[in-house]
Amino acid sequence: MGPSIGTALRLSALATLYLLAAPVYLVRAIGEWRRIARGLAIVRRGTIACPHCSFVNPINVLSTCHRCGVTEFGSRLYCSNCRQVTRWFDCARCHATVKVF
Ligand SMILES: [Zn+2]
Numbered sequence: 001m002g003p004s005i006g007t008a009l010r011l012s013a014l015a016t017l018y019l020l021a022a023p024v025y026l027v028r029a030i031g032e033w034r035r036i037a038r039g040l041a042i043v044r045r046g047t048i049a050c051p052h053c054s055f056v057n058p059i060n061v062l063s064t065c066h067r068c069g070v071t072e073f074g075s076r077l078y079c080s081n082c083r084q085v086t087r088w089f090d091c092a093r094c095h096a097t098v099k100v101f
């Protein structure tokens with residue numbers, strides 16, 4: 001067996017490994033995409049019901065950024081100052097964490 005055949009075999013083994021792993025990555029990517037699509041739908045709707053007390057929280061309120069501390073009116077999930085995207089916030093009634101993304 002020459003060195004080039006050995007390399008080819010190693011490469012094909014690697015390719016097979018990637019092919020086998022591809023569905024896993026695909027499923028993960030779809031899951032990620034679904035999560036983002038769900039979050040975007042909530043942002044479009046402008047409200048999200050708390051899963052704990054079912055209080056309907058508006059998305060566009062006066063909120064303080066978790067990162068830079070800027071307080072502004074607008075989407076509580078996005079800071080226009082530091083472009084921080086927040087994935088969650090506290091429910092206005094029961095203060096439990098409501099996850100959006
Ligand atoms: Zn910020």
Ligand SMILES: [Zn+2]
Binds near residue numbers: 052054
């Ligand atoms: Zn709540």
